Amino acid sequence: MASQRRKRGENLIIRYLILGAWALFCLMPVLWFLSIGLRPRVEIITPQPIYWPTFSLDAWHMIWEDWPMAKYLRNSILAIFGSVLIDLVLGIPAAYSLARYQYRGRDDIAFYILSTRMMAPAIVAIPIFFLFRNAGLLDTIWALMLIYAAINLSFVTWIIRSYMLDIPKELEDAARTDGASDLRILWEIIIPAILPGIITASVIAMIFAINEFLFTLLIASTPNAYTMSVALANFTGGSDGVIYNAIALVAFLAFVPVFLVVVAIQKHLSRGLTMGAVKGG
Amino acid sequence: MARIELNGIQKRWGEVWGVRDVNIDIADEEFLVLLGPSGCGKTTTMRMIAGLEEPTEGDIVMDGETMNDIDPRDRDVAMVFQGYALYPNMTIYENIRFPLRMRGVPRAEHDAHVRRAAGLVEMADYLDRKPSALSGGQRQRAALARAIVRQPQVFLMDEPLSNLDAKLRQAMRVQIKHIQRELKITTVYVTHDQIEAMTLADRIVIMQSGLIQQIGTPDEIYNDPANTFVANFIGSPPMNLIEGEVSGGVFTAPGVKVPGMPAHVSGKVTLGVRPEDCHVTEGDIDLTGEVYGVEPTGDVTYLTLQAGEKLFEIKADRTYRAPLGATENVRFDAERIFLFDGETGERLRRE
Numbered sequence A: 001m002a003s004q005r006r007k008r009g010e011n012l013i014i015r016y017l018i019l020g021a022w023a024l025f026c027l028m029p030v031l032w033f034l035s036i037g038l039r040p041r042v043e044i045i046t047p048q049p050i051y052w053p054t055f056s057l058d059a060w061h062m063i064w065e066d067w068p069m070a071k072y073l074r075n076s077i078l079a080i081f082g083s084v085l086i087d088l089v090l091g092i093p094a095a096y097s098l099a100r101y102q103y104r105g106r107d108d109i110a111f112y113i114l115s116t117r118m119m120a121p122a123i124v125a126i127p128i129f130f131l132f133r134n135a136g137l138l139d140t141i142w143a144l145m146l147i148y149a150a151i152n153l154s155f156v157t158w159i160i161r162s163y164m165l166d167i168p169k170e171l172e173d174a175a176r177t178d179g180a181s182d183l184r185i186l187w188e189i190i191i192p193a194i195l196p197g198i199i200t201a202s203v204i205a206m207i208f209a210i211n212e213f214l215f216t217l218l219i220a221s222t223p224n225a226y227t228m229s230v231a232l233a234n235f236t237g238g239s240d241g242v243i244y245n246a247i248a249l250v251a252f253l254a255f256v257p258v259f260l261v262v263v264a265i266q267k268h269l270s271r272g273l274t275m276g277a278v279k280g281g
Numbered sequence B: 001m002a003r004i005e006l007n008g009i010q011k012r013w014g015e016v017w018g019v020r021d022v023n024i025d026i027a028d029e030e031f032l033v034l035l036g037p038s039g040c041g042k043t044t045t046m047r048m049i050a051g052l053e054e055p056t057e058g059d060i061v062m063d064g065e066t067m068n069d070i071d072p073r074d075r076d077v078a079m080v081f082q083g084y085a086l087y088p089n090m091t092i093y094e095n096i097r098f099p100l101r102m103r104g105v106p107r108a109e110h111d112a113h114v115r116r117a118a119g120l121v122e123m124a125d126y127l128d129r130k131p132s133a134l135s136g137g138q139r140q141r142a143a144l145a146r147a148i149v150r151q152p153q154v155f156l157m158d159e160p161l162s163n164l165d166a167k168l169r170q171a172m173r174v175q176i177k178h179i180q181r182e183l184k185i186t187t188v189y190v191t192h193d194q195i196e197a198m199t200l201a202d203r204i205v206i207m208q209s210g211l212i213q214q215i216g217t218p219d220e221i222y223n224d225p226a227n228t229f230v231a232n233f234i235g236s237p238p239m240n241l242i243e244g245e246v247s248g249g250v251f252t253a254p255g256v257k258v259p260g261m262p263a264h265v266s267g268k269v270t271l272g273v274r275p276e277d278c279h280v281t282e283g284d285i286d287l288t289g290e291v292y293g294v295e296p297t298g299d300v301t302y303l304t305l306q307a308g309e310k311l312f313e314i315k316a317d318r319t320y321r322a323p324l325g326a327t328e329n330v331r332f333d334a335e336r337i338f339l340f341d342g343e344t345g346e347r348l349r350r351e
Helices: A002-037 A041-045 A058-065 A069-100 A106-115 A121-134 A141-166 A169-177 A182-193 A195-211 A214-219 A228-234 A244-264 A266-280 B042-050 B092-102 B107-120 B136-148 B166-183 B194-200 B218-223 B228-233
Strands: B004-013 B016-026 B031-035 B057-062 B077-080 B154-158 B186-191 B203-208 B211-216 B240-247 B250-253 B256-258 B267-273 B278-280 B287-296 B301-307 B310-316 B327-332 B338-341
Touching (some): A041 A244, A069 A106, A121 A141, A141 A195, B016 B211, B042 B077, B077 B136, B166 B194, B211 B228, B287 B310
Parallel strands (some): B154 B186
Antiparallel strands (some): B240 B250
């Protein structure tokens, strides 16, 4: 018994060591960004290795004082949450229809929806530019919301649909004989039951949206609609050259909101990712 | 108060038949059990009564009103499902209240209704739990409370006890029958368990491959089976069915010789006799075989005899014992012998 117990303890330590090392490895880029962002510019571009880095808030002051970073951050957050909201409002009923109703061509329609993800975004870049220009939406957050929502809608629909397929049909039959209408069933039975799936889809949509660059650059021409991802590009050119520490700090700031959201809903997310998104998606 | 008529019901999915031709007239306050093996169409029939499936042909009539195009929520039926189908995000209280909310029962009356229904199934102490915190039997009782809470016209129960263990099943069986008698609500109950059917039903409908084999009271089904399928399906252990030949009023099969057959019967015939109607004897002999197995259960001993290729089940006295391989003689109750057509399996009745 004693030897067995000790062995289990050793195993646990080894497990923690391996997992800890892996976590550190995964976090490396983030820590690296933070460390670059908080050092003076000169120190970053020097070819000699530095063993004792100097702490500096140069980049921090620069991005907030010389650039309207608060506005970029606000644009990012508004556009992202707005787009996820649009996705859910449209995607949940669509998914329900595709998961539960019987009609001709249902599975084909589901596939067409997904196929919109398969083309290269650049193909539609020019038409979309004209579309938004004619609608008078260029350089607004509304346009960003719409375009992010459009990009993510297909897979949001698919993930949610795959969760809905996992719900026992009996549950809906019960609600129906209890006297519930279709919308009631969706609202009171289905949505609570697939909440982890909705959260998973939302988080993935958020991550895509915050990283979106091409269309944002196309639509946003002034700080009116610039987001964090486009703001990053501001530091790569111009008379000042590439400002690495500012880039690193902005990238880190773009990472923080998503990170906080994920930490807050981690319990649902981990359940969601294993529960249906991978299996049925 | 509801009388249900099923007139010429058929259900087909493309080439696949669910229900071929079902005609049943269910009386008000009747407890009707649909019994049959899986895939016989009994659940489909029930789902059509609920409105969850539409019949391909035929009419479903409740109290004179054709219900074919009526939505489930506009039929006054309540259903209990095999998997309980409790709403996982709601407490038991909210689960039981759900039909009241959906059917527009005045809010002020909800609490009294919920507590009364929960009391009937002895779930009053669990109202604030979530379904996941309950055992199988408690979940089933909660599902039952949800069905009875608004006093529907019709109860539909789809194998409600099949996920419970044997002891609990028996307790719940009694409870279901008691509640049904108390509330006087027309009930259709689906099961593949013949004991459940026999104990609960006013009338049993035995189905196979989408066709009704026989409709009758439990006594009629047991004492007067219409064909070999019904004879074999009801009774535990099932009826001995012996394929043989009748000539000159004598039935013969390997090890079996039964005189006194009706004059109009001859040729290939299947003789049926229940294990409880066979008696180990020294006198008049109908069957001779070797002891294949002896299974004492306490109140009765099951004896299996082998004659030719075939095994026969006999319910012997509880004190009966015999060594394997011993030869035993058996007499059948002459009154309790059933004859079936050797080809079709249909009952050959005495004239």
